Amino acid sequence: MKKFYITTPLYYVNDVPHIGHAYTTIAADVVARWRRLNGQPVFFLTGTDEHGSKISDAAAKAGETPQAFVNRVAGEFKKLWVTLNISNDDFIQTTQERHKKVVQAVFEKLKASDDIYKGTYEGWYCVPDETYFSESEIVAGNCPVCGRPLQKLREESYFFRLSKYEQPLLAHYAAHPEFLSPTLRANEIMNFVKSGLKDLSATRTRVSWGIQVPSDPSHVVYVWVDALLNYITAAGYGASAPGMRFDEVWPADIHLVGKEIFRFHTVIWPAMLMALGLPLPRRVFAHGWWTVDGAKMSKSVGNVVDPAKMCAEYGVDAFRYFLLREVPFGADGDFSEKSLLGRYNSELANNLGNLLQRTCTLLVKNFDGSLPPASQSRMLGDASRLLARIEKAYDGLAFGEVLEEIIGLMVKTNQYIDEMAPWKLGPDDKDKLAVILGECAGVLRALAVLLWPFMPTKTEEMWRRLGEAGSVEKDGSLWLNSLKAGRIPDVASEQKVQKGDPLFMRKSGKSQ
Numbered sequence: 076m077k078k079f080y081i082t083t084p085l086y087y088v089n090d091v092p093h094i095g096h097a098y099t100t101i102a103a104d105v106v107a108r109w110r111r112l113n114g115q116p117v118f119f120l121t122g123t124d125e126h127g128s129k130i131s132d133a134a135a136k137a138g139e140t141p142q143a144f145v146n147r148v149a150g151e152f153k154k155l156w157v158t159l160n161i162s163n164d165d166f167i168q169t170t171q172e173r174h175k176k177v178v179q180a181v182f183e184k185l186k187a188s189d190d191i192y193k194g195t196y197e198g199w200y201c202v203p204d205e206t207y208f209s210e211s212e213i214v215a216g217n218c219p220v221c222g223r224p225l226q227k228l229r230e231e232s233y234f235f236r237l238s239k240y241e242q243p244l245l246a247h248y249a250a251h252p253e254f255l256s257p258t259l260r261a262n263e264i265m266n267f268v269k270s271g272l273k274d275l276s277a278t279r280t281r282v283s284w285g286i287q288v289p290s291d292p293s294h295v296v297y298v299w300v301d302a303l304l305n306y307i308t309a310a311g312y313g314a315s316a317p318g319m320r321f322d323e324v325w326p327a328d329i330h331l332v333g334k335e336i337f338r339f340h341t342v343i344w345p346a347m348l349m350a351l352g353l354p355l356p357r358r359v360f361a362h363g364w365w366t367v368d369g370a371k372m373s374k375s376v377g378n379v380v381d382p383a384k385m386c387a388e389y390g391v392d393a394f395r396y397f398l399l400r401e402v403p404f405g406a407d408g409d410f411s412e413k414s415l416l417g418r419y420n421s422e423l424a425n426n427l428g429n430l431l432q433r434t435c436t437l438l439v440k441n442f443d444g445s446l447p448p449a450s451q452s453r454m455l456g457d458a459s460r461l462l463a464r465i466e467k468a469y470d471g472l473a474f475g476e477v478l479e480e481i482i483g484l485m486v487k488t489n490q491y492i493d494e495m496a497p498w499k500l501g502p503d504d505k506d507k508l509a510v511i512l513g514e515c516a517g518v519l520r521a522l523a524v525l526l527w528p529f530m531p532t533k534t535e536e537m538w539r540r541l542g543e544a545g546s547v548e549k550d551g552s553l554w555l556n557s558l559k560a561g562r563i564p565d566v567a568s569e570q571k572v573q574k575g576d577p578l579f580m581r582k583s584g585k586s587q
């Protein structure tokens with residue numbers, strides 16, 4: 076069975092990780108966990124992009140060697156992924172030997188097939204941005220990106236024959252509409268390709284911190300060409316990952332990217348793969364950007380959201396939940412701590428936490444913590460249809476819709492328990508109590524399974540509180556399969572339900 080292969084972009088190590096990095100990685104993690112819960116083998120890759128003179132400059136400024144610098148920053152990313160409970164299977168760094176070998180082999184292969192050729196590049200060069208700009212791009216003689224003056228430079232360069240792939244790319248987009256996702260971003264790419272592709276300068280002679288061209292060591296490979304190849308390095312291309320069979324992993328099912336790098340992933344990358352004769356990824360999905368309280372996030376404004384700080388304040392699970400709940404995936408969104416606090420209190424503490432608390436407390440009080448025999452649930456009566464809707468939303472990476480469905484079930488069950496008012500029932504109503512509480516306990520287990528990809532810690536806590544001996548991670552698949560078939564699995568556990576502390580402690584608002 077082919078592994079489901081999902082990637083985040085390789086994050087450039089000129090910056091410490093922020094909410095944007097966290098967002099993409101959490102989204103990929105939720106998809107990976109959902110697939111595993113469905114019994115599918117998964118390969119989930121993230122990592123860091125570590126070459127280019129921006130990096131060597133930053134290293135010099137920090138008084139470190141480039142390699143020590145990139146290892147330190149990559150370490151920051153790895154640390155955050157542990158904090159955020161990210162379940163990646165591999166973490167690739169583009170300075171690793173396995174990757175250098177692939178980049179060098181690919182370069183020579185494409186040179187041999189004449190997809191890469193030597194020429195001369197002339198253009199307006201921005202030194203800090205390491206980028207050439209054409210006459211039509213420059214703004215009053217200055218860099219269109221940073222506004223600094225440009226230099227007219229000429230240098231020997233190897234070029235990748237991108238122009239050759241104009242028609243094949245357009246044909247691929249037409250035959251595989253899903254490749255460019257979401258569709259609202261597809262037109263821009265198609266128009267860009269239709270307007271004509273120029274060959275891509277694929278090496279630099281002015282940059283030393285990069286991967287050398289073996290047959291011409293005065294050239295290093297352009298950082299984007301280098302970085303994109305990571306996706307096949309980690310998948311085992313050219314025996315780069317021992318123990319892995321490339322065709323069991325490749326092609327990638329989803330490359331998740333931010334919208335600013337969509338073009339690199341949907342034009343240059345597929346053209347490189349075509350030149351290598353490799354199948355193309357099934358889908359490249361671009362998500363939007365975050366503003367903070369309506370303003371652009373920037374270091375100078377001082378409004379950069381630190382994911383670790385948010386996790387310390389609200390808990391990792393609430394932060395993960397909020398990012399995917401707040402904004403439709405694909406669109407731009409606004410981060411506000413006020414909104415995080417609001418959803419934390421209303422959806423997690425009041426809705427989910429209360430349902431668990433009320434159910435467990437009553438089970439302990441009336442049944443000494445033993446679960447009544449599982450009854451077929453009214454609330455979950457249409458579980459298979461609910462799951463079909465959830466699956467469809469996952470296929471579109473519509474995390475918000477997945478959560479809407481789950482919240483709908485929570486709300487319905489809370490209404491049910493309010494109407495039934497089991498706390499008013501006395502010892503003579505044990506049978507009725509058993510039905511009501513059995514119903515709620517069943518829904519809560521289903522909720523633990525369905526919410527697990529978003530909140531892998533709190534849902535395990537729910538699982539234990541409900542008297543399960545195992546874990547959602549191990550036993551969730553079984554549950555999911557039963558639910559798909561419209562059944563609630565029999566509860567085999569001998570463990571007792573526990574009252575415990577609130578799952579999410581209500582928080583009071585900050586001043587203002």
Ligand SMILES: [Zn+2]
Nearest residue numbers: 201204218221
């Ligand atoms: Zn510039």
